[in-house]
Amino acid sequence: MDKNGTGKTALKALATIVTGTSQLEIGELAITSFGEEMKVLHPFHNPFTSECGLNIVFNFNFRDKRTRFALCVESVKVELDAKTGTPSKQLVIMISDWRIERDSRVMLRKTIREMNEKNIRLMMIIVEGNESSGFKKKDSIVNMKEFTFENGKPKFKHFIDDYPFPYYIVLEDMDSLPEVR
Numbered sequence: 001m002d003k004n005g006t007g008k009t010a011l012k013a014l015a016t017i018v019t020g021t022s023q024l025e026i027g028e029l030a031i032t033s034f035g036e037e038m039k040v041l042h043p044f045h046n047p048f049t050s051e052c053g054l055n056i057v058f059n060f061n062f063r064d065k066r067t068r069f070a071l072c073v074e075s076v077k078v079e080l081d082a083k084t085g086t087p088s089k090q091l092v093i094m095i096s097d098w099r100i101e102r103d104s105r106v107m108l109r110k111t112i113r114e115m116n117e118k119n120i121r122l123m124m125i126i127v128e129g130n131e132s133s134g135f136k137k138k139d140s141i142v143n144m145k146e147f148t149f150e151n152g153k154p155k156f157k158h159f160i161d162d163y164p165f166p167y168y169i170v171l172e173d174m175d176s177l178p179e180v181r
Contacts, residue, residue: 035064
């Protein structure tokens with residue numbers, strides 16, 4: 001995310017979500033970072049304060065060489081399983097630049113299906129760069145195409161058509177998020 005300039009947008013989106021959920025008093029909040037592995041930056045049992053927010057921001061560096069989505073989503077599921085002994089409704093919001101390794105999609109679908117069965121909903125907020133950071137509309141996830149073979153014949157299809165997250169939004173512009181005070 002550091003490479004394509006979306007880290008700053010992701011942090012702004014995180015701040016907006018944390019502020020909104022805190023004001024709504026929806027329950028406990030945990031924040032993790034993920035890349036090569038998942039790291040808990042703010043555990044469920046700690047109250048969220050502005051000091052916590054600063055520490056969290058400083059712990060994001062967006063410099064991992066890759067994001068191991070399947071492993072990270074599985075780690076989130078394990079963390080939630082450990083936290084909630086009884087079934088309860090959970091919402092997991094992931095903020096990412098959408099770059100998912102092709103070979104992890106099958107495992108991602110399986111893990112997301114298992115999470116749904118346990119009343120854990122996973123929503124992906126896909127952040128894309130803006131023109132000032134050099135991002136071009138043609139590079140958007142909604143415009144990306146990939147080459148595959150179906151029944152031995154080559155075929156182009158949109159990357160988003162095979163996206164493993166059933167609930168997602170594409171955030172092209174941070175200013176399109178509602179302001180939370």
